[in-house]
Amino acid sequence: METIRSRIAARALAPGDRVPSIRSLAASLSVSPSTVVEAYDRLAADGTIISRPGSGFYVSSGTQPFALANVGPRRDRAVDPLWVSRQSLDAAPSVIRPGCGWLPPDWLPQDSLRKAIRAAARSDAVILSDYGSARGLSALRGHLSRQFQSEGLNASPDQILLTPSGSQSIDLICRFLLRPGDTVLVDDPCYFNFHAVLRAHQVKVVSVPYTATGPDADAFSKVLLEAAPRVYLTNSALHNPTGATMTPQVAHRILSAATAHDVIIVEDDIFAGFEPELSARLATLDGLARVIRIGSFSKILSPAMRCGYIAARPDWIEALTDLQIATNFGGPDALVTEIVHAALTDSSYRRNVETLRRRLSAARSTVAARLEPLGIRPKLMPRGGFYLWCQLPGGLDAADVARRALERSIVLAPGNVFSVSESATDWMRFNVSQMSDPLVFEVLQEVTGVGHLGPRSSE
């Protein structure tokens, strides 16, 4: 059944096409004809194919919807980006999530969030009752514009579009720039949901190794020549998952190569707020000519009230605004943008962020020290943020470790979920803010301990 379904999903079989004969499929799969008969009967029962007596089976002209599960290479569930996302999102409160990509509630600025929500409850009736403007709250766009200015990037508020989330920013840009079959370049490793959204857009994905100083510039030039990607999608500031920071020299080389090959760069600045001091930005070097800058406040304020942004060339923002109206009738919730703006401009914001950075810095050191005796070592010690990208000892399979940890109610993020080339088998991303419970290290010791990874120990 999967063979036929995936051929249909991949459009190798179109509606109306005859599916392979029972005999030929049985031969090519080395199964018995009766197995194929049963599979075809089930596919016919659910309407995927139809039987024409005397003629064979045909792909139904009806519904072969687009399921991500049927697109792209079949991967072990434990290293499938959607599976890891769902484990993190749907975990029971008792589950510990060192694999997730956000901070625990008590690390976020609860007091200023509550204050901002209370202020919203008192705000003008129009704010509580309107869709908001097409580009989103002018005051928040002005705030961003001034922040960019202070970083050396000129972008007028009209060059900024607010979106419902950082993910929606990427999705909207994919709609705008990409067609099925186009090629997109990402880092290896990179944020795993990049893979998922690119799969949803049915584009080819190629990758460049991400080093301690940014993308490997030689490999970058080579892949531009060989694969001619249309877009390069990357993180600046604090790279996800490695925590590395691109140097100015690498930034200059990457931008020069992208310019020479006419590649558009989408620079995701989602962890910018966690930097101790500003690092090199492609968008700033380039002045938003071929670089599109995106970001959001979900990491530093709260994932429960999301607001993302896109900063780009004015004509691109204009087209992106149209696309956002067509697909969402506007951007983020007007109520949420008010709350986010109030929280960002609250007098306590700067102090809260500094406290958070110090707390994270301490947690990175503590967690690294506790992983050390387990033989789990970070590739580098990041300047900021909450990730440690670590190699497991003795060539352990991180997916295997993650599966075992899940049985103990701990969600981990195994390396290959981040790796297009699946070359991070023995790597793991740890979120240090989610590791205050000592149980994490006990379980890690157990599931990585030599002798435990042969036949599973009884529990």
Add this chain to the structure above:
Amino acid sequence: METIRSRIAARALAPGDRVPSIRSLAASLSVSPSTVVEAYDRLAADGTIISRPGSGFYVSSGTQPFALANVGPRRDRAVDPLWVSRQSLDAAPSVIRPGCGWLPPDWLPQDSLRKAIRAAARSDAVILSDYGSARGLSALRGHLSRQFQSEGLNASPDQILLTPSGSQSIDLICRFLLRPGDTVLVDDPCYFNFHAVLRAHQVKVVSVPYTATGPDADAFSKVLLEAAPRVYLTNSALHNPTGATMTPQVAHRILSAATAHDVIIVEDDIFAGFEPELSARLATLDGLARVIRIGSFSKILSPAMRCGYIAARPDWIEALTDLQIATNFGGPDALVTEIVHAALTDSSYRRNVETLRRRLSAARSTVAARLEPLGIRPKLMPRGGFYLWCQLPGGLDAADVARRALERSIVLAPGNVFSVSESATDWMRFNVSQMSDPLVFEVLQEVTGVGHLGPRSSE
């Protein structure tokens, strides 16, 4: 410039293709060669085409992004869906908007919204700090499931996916069911943003006339035969823009025809809350086999805190959930779903909705009575909701009327913005809740008055 750009947008010219020679383009457009030279120079300046000396101009291998403005037939801005949306969204507070699709602030339940927001400010830290589950707040899905049950539709909470908005529900379903080049059937007239989102998905759009009793069932069967659409996208309860309600007989005929031709129906229930009593639903007749039910609370609660939903077959909900994670890392804001759930389950909700229905009923009568002397007559008097779909007197061009009204700071929604076949030239949709200012009727008298529609009167 537009000729070349739209050929590129329509992919008639691909990257690397040679653009027509200056001489041949000048001849085919009946313009002077110098006009073409100037256009090509400008296209070269902005990077759309590149000049190869001695050889001609070529489409740049770089960026021809997807701008909705370049897709589909070029339409007068006044009857372009995106233009009307933007006019409504970005209007200054002083502008009157009988053309918009929402209620004024003081018609919405401000007190219970404020109460729900205050309660959110006091809620558990986890609610304020988490992405929420993959399908969205379980309590709200349970509430919807019980509501559907009371209407005779069985859908478990697991068959319901919360989304950021009704528009996003449609967009997600389009990603799931449609490929570029597929055909989609809509009503004529229908909600104008249906056209915009379908354009974004690059599908063919065909239409069926919408009568006072629902879609024309004979025409419906005919178009299924002739155009073989994959999906039929429609409004139930109170149709937008006509305000008509489908009868049970028509519902049965439509569903039977859709079943015979294996067409999936997307039934948008966005105005359900405004119905005085429940009318026929395709989803209920069908039991969510081939019908997908969508809706939102933006109209009846507030457009500033949006939350939509999709109810469908379990396997479809599963695939849609994956798609929503890939493109938005989850659904609506967790904070917003809490607020929406609190407002919907507030003890005042039922009473507020009844008051709103009575107020709208009175407004529909009042506005119809005030339009009558102007010769502007509704096609029918709807059972509920805020729209009157009216014919203008003497074959007046509604787009012309809308342009003139805009000069007087009044946003109208001219008929052809709703009409795929552009056969609603002398129709206009009025939102009765936005017409309490007598100025609206003065301006309407002025801009529709005989003698004013020749040469424009000086003001």
